[in-house]
Amino acid sequence: MGIVEKISYWIDLIVRNLITIFLSVMTVILTVQIIARSVFEGGAVWTDELARFLMIAMIFLGAALAVRDKSHITVSIFEEWKPSLRKWFAPFQWIAMLLYAGILVKFGLDTLEVVGPQTSSNMVISMGIVYAVLPISAAIMIIHLIARIGKDRHAEKGGNE
Amino acid sequence: GYSNPNIETTSEAAGNPVAANVSQDPQIREDGDVITLRLGHQTPESTNYHTASLRFKELVAEKTDGKVQIEIYPFRQLGTDRELLEAMQFGTLDLGMITGPAVSGFAPETSVLDLPYLFDGWDHVNEFIGTETEDKYRAITEEVNLKTFGLMARGFRHVSTSTGPIESLDDFNGLTVRVSESPIYIEAYEALGASPQSMNFGDAYTALEQGAIDGQENTMDINDDENINDVNSHVSKTGINFAFAFLMGSKDRFESLPEDAQVAILEASEEVLTEINKENEENEAEYENVLEEKGMEINELDLDLFKEKVEGIYQNWTDQHGTDLLSEILGMTE
Amino acid sequence: MIILFFVLIVLLFLLGVPLGFTIGLSSMVYIILADINPMIIIQQLFTGVNNSALMAIPFFILAGNLMLTGGLAQRIINLANSLIGRTTGGLAMVTILGCVFFAAISGSAVATAAALSSLMIPAMVNKGYDKDFAASVVSTASPLGAIIPPSITLIVYGSLSGSSISDLYTAGIPAGIIVGGVMLGGVYLISRKRGYKGSGKPFEIKDFGKALVNAFWALGTPIILIGGVFLGIFTPTESGVVAVVYAVIIGMFVYRELKFKELGTVIFNSAKTTATIMFIIANAYLLAYVLAYENIPSMIVSGFMNISDSALITLLIINLILLVFGMFVDTIAIIVIVVPMFLPVIETMGIDPVYFGVLVIVNTAIGMCTPPFGQTLLVTTDIVKVPLLKVSYQSMYLILALLIALVLMVLFPYIVMFPLWL
Ligand code: NA
Numbered sequence: 001m002g003i004v005e006k007i008s009y010w011i012d013l014i015v016r017n018l019i020t021i022f023l024s025v026m027t028v029i030l031t032v033q034i035i036a037r038s039v040f041e042g043g044a045v046w047t048d049e050l051a052r053f054l055m056i057a058m059i060f061l062g063a064a065l066a067v068r069d070k071s072h073i074t075v076s077i078f079e080e081w082k083p084s085l086r087k088w089f090a091p092f093q094w095i096a097m098l099l100y101a102g103i104l105v106k107f108g109l110d111t112l113e114v115v116g117p118q119t120s121s122n123m124v125i126s127m128g129i130v131y132a133v134l135p136i137s138a139a140i141m142i143i144h145l146i147a148r149i150g151k152d153r154h155a156e157k158g159g160n161e
Numbered sequence: 162g163y164s165n166p167n168i169e170t171t172s173e174a175a176g177n178p179v180a181a182n183v184s185q186d187p188q189i190r191e192d193g194d195v196i197t198l199r200l201g202h203q204t205p206e207s208t209n210y211h212t213a214s215l216r217f218k219e220l221v222a223e224k225t226d227g228k229v230q231i232e233i234y235p236f237r238q239l240g241t242d243r244e245l246l247e248a249m250q251f252g253t254l255d256l257g258m259i260t261g262p263a264v265s266g267f268a269p270e271t272s273v274l275d276l277p278y279l280f281d282g283w284d285h286v287n288e289f290i291g292t293e294t295e296d297k298y299r300a301i302t303e304e305v306n307l308k309t310f311g312l313m314a315r316g317f318r319h320v321s322t323s324t325g326p327i328e329s330l331d332d333f334n335g336l337t338v339r340v341s342e343s344p345i346y347i348e349a350y351e352a353l354g355a356s357p358q359s360m361n362f363g364d365a366y367t368a369l370e371q372g373a374i375d376g377q378e379n380t381m382d383i384n385d386d387e388n389i390n391d392v393n394s395h396v397s398k399t400g401i402n403f404a405f406a407f408l409m410g411s412k413d414r415f416e417s418l419p420e421d422a423q424v425a426i427l428e429a430s431e432e433v434l435t436e437i438n439k440e441n442e443e444n445e446a447e448y449e450n451v452l453e454e455k456g457m458e459i460n461e462l463d464l465d466l467f468k469e470k471v472e473g474i475y476q477n478w479t480d481q482h483g484t485d486l487l488s489e490i491l492g493m494t495e
Numbered sequence: 496m497i498i499l500f501f502v503l504i505v506l507l508f509l510l511g512v513p514l515g516f517t518i519g520l521s522s523m524v525y526i527i528l529a530d531i532n533p534m535i536i537i538q539q540l541f542t543g544v545n546n547s548a549l550m551a552i553p554f555f556i557l558a559g560n561l562m563l564t565g566g567l568a569q570r571i572i573n574l575a576n577s578l579i580g581r582t583t584g585g586l587a588m589v590t591i592l593g594c595v596f597f598a599a600i601s602g603s604a605v606a607t608a609a610a611l612s613s614l615m616i617p618a619m620v621n622k623g624y625d626k627d628f629a630a631s632v633v634s635t636a637s638p639l640g641a642i643i644p645p646s647i648t649l650i651v652y653g654s655l656s657g658s659s660i661s662d663l664y665t666a667g668i669p670a671g672i673i674v675g676g677v678m679l680g681g682v683y684l685i686s687r688k689r690g691y692k693g694s695g696k697p698f699e700i701k702d703f704g705k706a707l708v709n710a711f712w713a714l715g716t717p718i719i720l721i722g723g724v725f726l727g728i729f730t731p732t733e734s735g736v737v738a739v740v741y742a743v744i745i746g747m748f749v750y751r752e753l754k755f756k757e758l759g760t761v762i763f764n765s766a767k768t769t770a771t772i773m774f775i776i777a778n779a780y781l782l783a784y785v786l787a788y789e790n791i792p793s794m795i796v797s798g799f800m801n802i803s804d805s806a807l808i809t810l811l812i813i814n815l816i817l818l819v820f821g822m823f824v825d826t827i828a829i830i831v832i833v834v835p836m837f838l839p840v841i842e843t844m845g846i847d848p849v850y851f852g853v854l855v856i857v858n859t860a861i862g863m864c865t866p867p868f869g870q871t872l873l874v875t876t877d878i879v880k881v882p883l884l885k886v887s888y889q890s891m892y893l894i895l896a897l898l899i900a901l902v903l904m905v906l907f908p909y910i911v912m913f914p915l916w917l
């Protein structure tokens with residue numbers, strides 16, 4: 001296993017745990033919020049915002065993970081019709097995703113400079129932190145995509161297809 | 162259901178960030194000599210945000226002999242306040258009519274106007290607007306590439322409830338109130354013993370309808386516009402905050418305009434806002450009557466007890482931002 | 496340049512690039528070539544999913560998966576089976592009725608498809624049903640999950656249009672019953688023609704009673720979820736959270752089929768499903784920005800205003816457009832992007848936005864099972880490993896049944912709106 005594949009593996013392991021934790025935390029804080037409001041007439045104003053930001057992180061990190069898993073929602077009409085097309089289409093799919101992720105990293109980082117000083121309205125944290133999840137997830141996508149080359153080549157040699 | 166803001170918008174495509182003809186050229190569109198600028202706000206066409214925007218558009222066109230044309234995109238067509246401010250920073254939007262507290266996420270010191278019981282009444286507000294202190298205040302946003310042309314004074318925000326009138330601090334205690342997204346508003350409601358809730362207005366309306374929360378806070382005109390009378394029975398004149406909207410622009414874009422266009426915008430802003438502020442002051446009482454006619458009860462209360470409770474918030478604020486601006490604003494009534 | 500943009504979308508789509516990347520990359524290329532500040536790309540992607548109402552999606556998907564793992568779904572199927580398992584096309588009809596019941600406890604059509612696929616498709620195949628037909632029954636019936644409250648799509652529509660969600664829920668119930676009824680009829684006719692037999696066991700009140708008692712806690716879900724919203728204990732968005740907590744409690748402590756160590760896997764899978772669905776929604780926002788830049792939505796709207804001032808004709812045309820969009824676009828993406836541009840038209844025509852909402856929900860529910868892209872179609876084909884077009888081919892008559900239900904609701908508004916108009 002090459003170094004990129006190793007990095008891809010470890011990042012994936014972390015991301016899997018992160019999105020599981022994020023969804024769990026969302027559930028817990030909103031449960032507490034509902035109980036606090038309806039039973040104790042209390043509760044905190046930041047719960048909705050925190051849950052929303054966790055959801056956003058879950059979406060983009062999860063999207064990176066799905067690149068590695070090949071579990072993105074895809075309609076492959078031609079490939080179903082003629083499975084032999086798969087090896088001709090794969091490079092285009094790879095390039096499209098890489099381009100997408102590259103653009104996201106580049107302009108995601110640019111955007112951080114502008115939104116960095118902005119603060120969120122309830123937790124008053126830097127929006128830069130929240131927005132950072134986009135370039136980070138895109139960078140992870142790139143790592144997974146590069147790691148995929150090695151893996152796909154192995155698969156081809158082994159004749160697993 | 163609550164008054165769908167779409168109901169008022171029949172003439173233009175509305176209701177969505179995408180419904181309108183959004184042309185976001187990075188360069189100012191110059192069609193011959195004509196410069197077209199876009200102005201966005203997040204409220205329906207029935208509000209004073211929109212009235213002010215329309216008059217501003219007309220006056221700017223008049224002052225520049227039609228050379229500067231403004232296209233108005235109401236009701237979140239170009240996004241909510243936060244996104245409008247961001248787009249002005251990016252330079253993809255020229256102008257915006259923005260709710261006051263939203264700006265404090267971009268320029269924290271502007272939150273001085275969010276402080277509870279800052280203004281004694283409309284006289285105090287009128288005294289503040291047009292002074293050097295106001296100039297100083299408006300300059301705060303410049304360092305984040307936002308130009309504030311002027312302030313629209315919208316009126317006092319009062320709490321409406323389904324649980325009877327608020328007559329004392331006791332009535333306020335434990336009340337679940339949907340409060341606008343502003344850290345300082347929230348601090349004030351907490352200091353007064355209420356339980357402020359943060360939710361989007363759609364959810365909040367259903368929550369009010371079903372009694373999941375007790376109340377919300379708004380200016381009288383918005384209470385009428387949103388048909389709060391269908392879900393709440395009382396408006397108690399708590400007047401904790403005075404609401405402003407800012408007529409703003411992207412600073413870079415503004416400065417790239419020809420000199421005469423810049424002057425026209427500044428003059429038009431001042432003239433329109435002076436006029437509309439006077440109307441807003443008169444209308445506040447009007448809308449009170451309208452709400453009463455719609456069956457709501459409106460009650461006054463002794464605010465001195467409330468004012469005592471919020472002193473700590475001033476301390477917090479001056480710890481962070483110093484006392485200069487605040488004492489200038491407060492000093493105006495003395 | 497807009498032509499280049501559309502060519503790029505179609506090309507990437509045909510090359511089998513994942514949908515989110517297809518629409519996202521095409522939009523990015525457009526924005527960069529049009530010399531618009533590219534930071535807007537980041538802002539639109541972020542803004543598209545920075546919406547509290549959308550939190551209903553992860554919670555209802557998680558709740559649905561927990562109800563499957565925790566045995567709530569199985570008990571509901573058993574109840575449906577005791578009711579109509581004996582008749583011709585028994586299992587197919589149990590699937591439809593199971594979807595109706597499960598829809599009442601789940602807010603998500605995708606979760607409904609996942610649950611019913613894993614429970615009913617193997618059972619149907621065992622009984623001699625064609626695999627692709629079995630998949631098509633689940634694919635066309637599970638959109639009921641979005642029609643019968645609680646429902647993610649109703650919540651999102653309500654938050655966008657400003658309609659009262661409790662009103663939408665009230666009208667969603669008859670709409671779901673009509674759709675379920677028409678589907679039952681359709682499945683019965685097909686099964687009779689193909690000779691799919693039922694269990695043949697006579698109806699026993701004792702069996703039914705037992706199934707009902709077993710399903711008691713599962714059936715408590717709609718009472719808590721919908722009741723909680725109507726009584727004002729929690730907001731509609733929060734009801735997804737309540738569904739999760741309830742499913743955990745019943746699955747772990749009452750039915751004892753949900754093991755603590757499975758919880759992590761269920762949460763992880765739900766998070767991943769949510770991410771792949773919402774990644775498309777985020778990118779759809781970006782696409783919407785490009786369309787707006789090209790004035791396309793306002794061209795559509797003004798085009799409408801010129802066609803006819805008859806409310807009925809307008810509704811029919813809008814429905815036709817939604818059906819076409821539904822073939823290619825994700826449900827929530829349609830609601831978030833396409834619906835708001837029709838709302839002003841609807842208001843001008845004096846059509847009740849709640850009624851319009853129900854039509855939109857039923858319409859986009861059809862989109863979930865029409866090829867080439869539909870969430871429930873993808874879920875079911877993925878499980879049976881049969882080509883998508885084969886399943887779609889089998890779905891033809893059932894989709895026709897769905898269309899009949901839709902047309903009935905367009906022609907006779909009263910049949911869905913009577914609880915509100917009484
Ligand atoms: Na449902």
Ligand code: NA
Pocket residue numbers: 821822823824861862863864865866867868869
């Ligand atoms: Na479809």
